[in-house]
Amino acid sequence: MASAQGGLQMVIGDWSKVLVAAATLALAACGSEAPAEAVEDGALAGVEQEVPVMGPQKRILAFGDSLFAGYGVGLENSYPAKLQNALRARGTNAIVVNAGVSGDTTAAGRQRIAYTLDSQAVKPDLVIVELGGNDILRSLPPTETRANLDAILTEIRKRDIDVLVMGMRSPPNLGSVFSSEFDDIYPELANEHDAELVPFFLESIYTKRNLFQSDRIHPTVEGIEELVTDTVDEVEDALD
Secondary structure (H helix, E strand, O other): OOOOOOOOOOOOOOHHHHHHHHHHHHHOOOOOOOOHHHHOOOOEOOOOOOOOOEEEEEEEEEEEOHHHHOOOOOHHHOHHHHHHHHHHHOOEEEEEEEEEOOOOOHHHHHHHHHHHHHOOOOOOOEEEEEOOHHHHHOOOOHHHHHHHHHHHHHHHHOOOOEEEEEOOOOOHHHOHHHHHHHHOHHHHHHHHOOOEEEOOOOOOOOOOHHHEOOOOOOEOHHHHHHHHHHHHHHHHHHHO
């Protein structure tokens, strides 16, 4: 995370214990700001760029929190970096810009989305939005999360940029009413904004403890690689 630690939704093991332990870590990152290199000039996410590619260049803006920022694994092993490498390995001439900020809530994302888009040297072909886990840790009402994500998607779509939404899922210990309201946010907003959707970003690893770091919150390098493998098809479809 940008300062000390950042909390994100964890969906394995004892939900109650994970949320209590992670909430303190998440709150430490409230004042995080987007690194300049991530938004001004469009810092490239990937480092392995020797794979031959063809076709017009496709620019992707990865807009999220610590799951994109590379918490605990480094920028070169972050999801945007690994995604860029995977797309280029498939022959897609992709550049993925990492605009992940650890600790970001949907409210923080709403505050910086316009600036982030304005700061790109080239208009993105696709924005991937991954936010909401920190809202859960702060027990923010789903209505606020929905309003913030709605504003983020509105800002992106009014610029005629395609969107892929990475959905999150509420832990069951928060109750069925909260979970239902929260979980419905992502498919409903994706439908309203004509955006592509990955229903649950962590789906492929959430039961695999060995693919999470010792905090049991953030994926390891191997976990990130599996997330990329599980979602790269959806990213390609969204680009098309």
